[in-house]
Amino acid sequence: MSEHENKVGLRAPPAHLRVSGIHKRFGGVHALRGVDFEVARGEVMALVGDNGAGKSTLMKVLAGAHAADEGQFFMDEAPVSVNTPHDASDLGIQIVYQDLALCENLDVAANLSLGAEPVKPGWSFLPQLLRPLDDLEMEVKAQAAIDRLQVRTLKSVRAKVGGLSGGQRQAIAIARAVGADGSVVMLDEPTAALGVAQTRQVLDVVKRLRDTNHAVVYISHNMRDIFEVADRICVLRHGGNVATWRKDETTPDEIVVAMTRGLDDEAGNAA
Amino acid sequence: MQPEHKLSFINRLRIMRETRFGAFVPVLLALAAIWTYFGLAVPLWEYWGDPDAENIRFIFLSPRNIYNLFMQSAVIATLAVGITVVLLLGDIDLSAAATAGVCAALLGVLVLAGVPGPLACLIVMGVGIVMGTAQGVLVAYVGIPSFVVTLAGLLGFQGLMQKILPTGNLNVGDPFVRGFARVLLPDALGWVLALTCIVVFVWMSLRRQAQRKARGLELDSTAAVWGQIVFFGALMLATVATLNSYRSVPLLIVLLMAITALVGWITTSTPYGRSIFSVGGNPESARRVGMNVKRIRVSAFAIVGLMAAIGGIFGASRFGSVSYTAFAGGSLLLESIGAAVIGGTSLFGGRGSVWNAILGALVIGSLGNGLDLSGASAADKLMFSGAILLLAVAIDAVSRSGTSER
Ligand SMILES: Nc1ncnc2c1ncn2[C@@H]1O[C@H](COP(=O)(O)OP(=O)(O)OP(=O)(O)O)[C@@H](O)[C@H]1O
Ligand SMILES: [Mg+2]
Numbered sequence: 177m178s179e180h181e182n183k184v185g186l187r188a189p190p191a192h193l194r195v196s197g198i199h200k201r202f203g204g205v206h207a208l209r210g211v212d213f214e215v216a217r218g219e220v221m222a223l224v225g226d227n228g229a230g231k232s233t234l235m236k237v238l239a240g241a242h243a244a245d246e247g248q249f250f251m252d253e254a255p256v257s258v259n260t261p262h263d264a265s266d267l268g269i270q271i272v273y274q275d276l277a278l279c280e281n282l283d284v285a286a287n288l289s290l291g292a293e294p295v296k297p298g299w300s301f302l303p304q305l306l307r308p309l310d311d312l313e314m315e316v317k318a319q320a321a322i323d324r325l326q327v328r329t330l331k332s333v334r335a336k337v338g339g340l341s342g343g344q345r346q347a348i349a350i351a352r353a354v355g356a357d358g359s360v361v362m363l364d365e366p367t368a369a370l371g372v373a374q375t376r377q378v379l380d381v382v383k384r385l386r387d388t389n390h391a392v393v394y395i396s397h398n399m400r401d402i403f404e405v406a407d408r409i410c411v412l413r414h415g416g417n418v419a420t421w422r423k424d425e426t427t428p429d430e431i432v433v434a435m436t437r438g439l440d441d442e443a444g445n446a447a
Numbered sequence: 448m449q450p451e452h453k454l455s456f457i458n459r460l461r462i463m464r465e466t467r468f469g470a471f472v473p474v475l476l477a478l479a480a481i482w483t484y485f486g487l488a489v490p491l492w493e494y495w496g497d498p499d500a501e502n503i504r505f506i507f508l509s510p511r512n513i514y515n516l517f518m519q520s521a522v523i524a525t526l527a528v529g530i531t532v533v534l535l536l537g538d539i540d541l542s543a544a545a546t547a548g549v550c551a552a553l554l555g556v557l558v559l560a561g562v563p564g565p566l567a568c569l570i571v572m573g574v575g576i577v578m579g580t581a582q583g584v585l586v587a588y589v590g591i592p593s594f595v596v597t598l599a600g601l602l603g604f605q606g607l608m609q610k611i612l613p614t615g616n617l618n619v620g621d622p623f624v625r626g627f628a629r630v631l632l633p634d635a636l637g638w639v640l641a642l643t644c645i646v647v648f649v650w651m652s653l654r655r656q657a658q659r660k661a662r663g664l665e666l667d668s669t670a671a672v673w674g675q676i677v678f679f680g681a682l683m684l685a686t687v688a689t690l691n692s693y694r695s696v697p698l699l700i701v702l703l704m705a706i707t708a709l710v711g712w713i714t715t716s717t718p719y720g721r722s723i724f725s726v727g728g729n730p731e732s733a734r735r736v737g738m739n740v741k742r743i744r745v746s747a748f749a750i751v752g753l754m755a756a757i758g759g760i761f762g763a764s765r766f767g768s769v770s771y772t773a774f775a776g777g778s779l780l781l782e783s784i785g786a787a788v789i790g791g792t793s794l795f796g797g798r799g800s801v802w803n804a805i806l807g808a809l810v811i812g813s814l815g816n817g818l819d820l821s822g823a824s825a826a827d828k829l830m831f832s833g834a835i836l837l838l839a840v841a842i843d844a845v846s847r848s849g850t851s852e853r
Contacts, residue, residue, distance in 0.1 A: 241735045261737035277732035279725045290725060291736025293718045306721040312655075315664050332665060392644035 189216035191250070192391040193238070193269065193360050197245035200233055201343035207233045208244075219380060222423075223395045226435050230415040231395050232274050234363050238393075239271040240264035242390065261291070270358035274395075276349040276363050278340030284330070285311070286317035288352050289335055295387040313366050319379040321355030322348075325381065342369035354381060361385055362393040368400065399428040413438050473842050474790050474806040477835070481810060482508070485817030495584035506820055507552070510693035518628065520548075521703050522762045526783035527790070527804035528707050529754025532714065532747050534787055537796025538586060540748065542578075542600030543755045543783060548608040548774030552623065555617040561576060564623025571608035572756045578604070579752020583745035605775045615771040619763045627764035630698040631738030639694035641687040645680045652676055673805045703796040703805075706757065706785045710750070711801045723747060727796030758783075785832065786811045789839040810835065 182424050188356070191214035200208040207230050215221040223231050236242045240261040249256050251267055254317055258264050264271075286293075290373070294314060295307035318333040325347055337345060346369050367375040382405050385392050396402055403423060404408060411418040411434045418434045486508035492504045506512060507687040519651050526543045533540045550571045586593045609615070617623065632640070652672050659666055665785070690696045714720035722743050726732040734740050763769050790807030792799025814835060818828045 230592055236735075238738075239735070255636055260734055265737065273732075273735065277729065277735050278795070279728035279732055281728035282724060284720075285726075286721065290732070291719075295718065305722075306713065306717050309716050309718060309721065311716075312662055312664065316662055320662070336666070368666055 178290065189219060190253075191215065192217045192252060193267075194250040194253070195238065195244075195414070196248050196250075198234065198237055199241060200237055201245055206231065208237070208417050211247075212417055213238075213410060215393050217391050218386055218389045219407040220386050220392040220394050220405050222409045223393055224397070224402065224409060224431060225412035225418075225433055228320075229412040229435075231412055232364055233415075234412070235271060235364050235393070235395065236273075236276045238264065238360075238362060238405065239269055239273075241273075242343045243269075243291065253348075261406070265292070265356070265358070268355040268357070268359035269362070270356045270360065272346075272364060272366050274351045274368075276345055277338045278345055278349060281336065283334045283336050284322070284348055285315045285333040285342075287348060288321055288333075288355060290352070290426045295439070313407045321351040322352040324354070325377065326353050343371060345375050346370055347374065350378060350381065351399045354385065358390070359390045360393070362395075364375065364395045365397070366394075367398070369395065402431075403428060411435055455685055456458045458529040459807065462797065465663055466523045470489075470800060470803060471733070471806065471850065474810060475801055477789065477810050478806060478813065481817060482590075483814070487499070489817075489821055502510045507817055509712070510689050512816065513689050514693045514697075516809070516812050516816050517700055518697065518765060519816060520786075521699055522758050522765065523779065523782050523786050523811055524805050524808035525702060525706070525758035526760055526779065526799045527786035527808050528710055530783055530785045531790070531792045531801050531804045532710065532723065532750045532754075533593070533659055534715065534792045534794060535723050535796060535799055536744060536747050537727045537730075537743065538747070539597065540582075540593065541597040541780065541783070541784075542582065542604055543597075543751055543758075544599045544773040544777075544780035545604035545608065546578050546752055547752065547757035547759035547779070548769075548776075549578065549604050549611065551774055552611040552617065553584040554760060554763055555619045555767045556611060558619060558624060559617070560620040567621070567744070568624070569645065571760060572753055573757025575708075575752040575754075575759070577751050577752070579750070579755070582752075583748025587741040587744035601775075603779070608771060608775045609732055612769065612771060616768060617770075618768045620767070624760065624764050624768060626698070627702065627761060628699050629764075631694055632696040632698065633753040634691045634695045637687045639689055640696070641683040641702070645676075645683055648679050649676050670811050678825045682715070689840050699764070700798035703761075706754075707801050708804055710754075714801060718745075719743075727798075729797075753768065763813070782811050782815075782832070785836045785839075787820055789822055790837060790840075791839070807839075 192216035196212045198211045200209050211234055223230050240258045240263050243259045248256050256267060268439060286398045294310040296310045297308040312425050315333050322330055330344055350366055367378050377400060382392055382394055394405060408420055408422055408430055410420045418438050490503050490505050527546060530540055530543055554567050555573045584594050585591050585596045598736060621753055655671055685698060714723060722738045726740050726743050730740055762773060766773055786807035787804045788804030789810050792803060815828055816832055817832060
């Protein structure tokens with residue numbers, strides 16, 4: 177907390193999504209130990225840390241996939257609660273999971289609207305779950321989302337995801353989050369399976385999201401990408417905060433040191 | 448050269464099974480093979496082998512036998528439709544036949560005690576749902592594997608059925624219950640029904656194609672659309688013609704088709720059905736998009752319980768009696784699971800269709816019927832059924848995407 181304020185302090189933009197004191201335990205593993213995190217509209221917040229630092233766990237907590245054991249959530253400084261994926265998506269929080277979370281047995285269009293399937297109008301006497309799916313609408317939306325990402329190699333939105341390449345799947349997971357009209361988009365290592373050209377496209381998507389006033393969280397191990405897109409960089413270590421830097425005021429070397437060794441307490445406070 | 452060729456065949460099979468109608472092809476081929484063998488090959492063989500024979504006797508393909516075949520397969524098919532729903536989730540239900548047995552026994556006892564037929568049927572369906580739901584709760588909320596829960600259910604319900612029917616046999620004479628299997632649609636009504644179905648099918652196919660065009664989506668090839676229509680129409684007309692030329696279309700078959708159409712529509716065309724496929728494909732991602740995985744599991748077991756109860760009613764109606772061996776203690780369970788799997792529903796979850804289960808039930812029924820006609824022993828029947836089942840699962844395994852990479 178103190179390093180955080182030291183490093184960014186009052187010059188930070190007003191947070192759109194902010195959490196504080198997040199704890200998450202998995203049985204004996206204390207994965208998050210009182211983490212503070214925030215992201216503002218129109219900025220890209222990079223989240224970095226070594227393997228097992230707790231980045232993905234923090235993202236899942238923000239997306240409602242895991243309920244936090246302790247901690248507060250604020251949207252535009254109003255307290256909210258996020259305990260289920262629906263809570264998060266209702267607040268406009270969208271996520272690309274590190275493991276993508278796609279259903280390989282379903283086609284691209286079905287995956288893109290999974291959990292929020294459009295239904296045909298005029299069947300209101302049936303419960304929501306039993307109304308007829310509007311699968312044409314699904315395909316139209318999917319086609320639009322795919323076109324926006326320019327996944328040229330994808331032939332049809334009716335192709336089963338199980339038959340696609342790793343990069344195509346990643347593009348679909350990204351399209352699902354970006355196409356859903358949220359205000360917060362979190363991407364957990366979205367370029368891990370991508371080639372140079374596709375990575376460039378993802379970085380462009382990230383910049384475009386920032387330019388359209390989204391709050392973007394970007395997790396990556398690639399310092400070059402991070403220093404290209406991020407406005408601020410938040411470092412986690414062993415499930416706790418190390419510090420948050422403005423990109424312009426730090427260097428990749430400093431970040432790498434913070435990731436691997438943490439901050440020397442005195443050095444941190446003196447800076 | 449050789450392995451390359453083989454791989455491309457498997458790949459082609461895999462691609463074909465991904466398409467909606469392509470999934471029918473393996474089970475239709477199996478059906479065609481069995482019908483050709485018993486319907487043409489065996490009679491010809493007997494005719495040529497026996498100099499005294501006057502003319503060829505096509506017993507298997509006679510309308511009378513086909514009629515019986517349909518009726519014989521109906522109970523298997525009803526259970527197989529229910530089992531398909533839990534298989535889609537990646538679970539299994541070993542207790543379906545025993546549930547059907549308990550429900551049928553209860554039905555017999557109720558109508559004997561003077562409960563009106565319709566009410567007894569409703570009660571029994573409710574009981575089936577409760578039995579399925581209870582097992583579903585144990586699977587979803589307590590976390591016991593469905594194999595174990597339903598194995599316990601199988602044993603427990605077998606016992607329960609014996610408790611309800613101490614003599615092991617009970618005649619069911621209630622006219623309402625018997626009516627399902629006895630009532631026949633007038634010939635003309637059968638034709639009208641078939642034609643209506645065809646017209647609706649054509650109208651929906653063409654309307655869908657027009658809507659796709661209007662929205663600028665990729666179109667199915669015209670040949671494929673009309674191929675499906677011709678295939679569907681030929682199947683409907685041939686079925687009605689055959690059934691009419693012996694007696695006419697039985698109410699039981701119409702009900703079975705209607706129920707299957709309803710379950711098929713729910714599983715493929717509603718958000719609920721989509722969530723079943725999604726849980727079967729990747730439960731974790733279903734959970735992360737906010738689906739209530741546990742409740743979906745329980746509801747699927749409720750559906751299989753309901754279908755088992757309906758199967759029990761149909762069975763009681765067809766046999767005119769309830770016996771331990773016809774349901775809980777006999778081969779019904781393995782035949783209905785076999786029917787679902789032969790139809791191409793994956794045991795690994797996430798892939799399959801209830802219509803395939805109907806075709807799978809016909810395969811199982813035809814095999815039993817054909818072997819009976821050619822005088823095969825019970826032992827032969829078991830061994831043949833085993834071989835067919837193995838073949839079906841083998842097709843499933845090789846056509847599952849990603850298998851060849853291992
Ligand atoms: N579902 C789970 N059950 C048990 N432990 C878990 C679970 N998810 C995460 N953990 C533990 O929490 C810690 C943080 O994991 P997390 O996945 O958040 O790391 P990460 O920072 O995303 O690492 P990476 O860079 O490798 O993706 C790890 O020690 C991990 O073992
Ligand atoms: Mg991670």
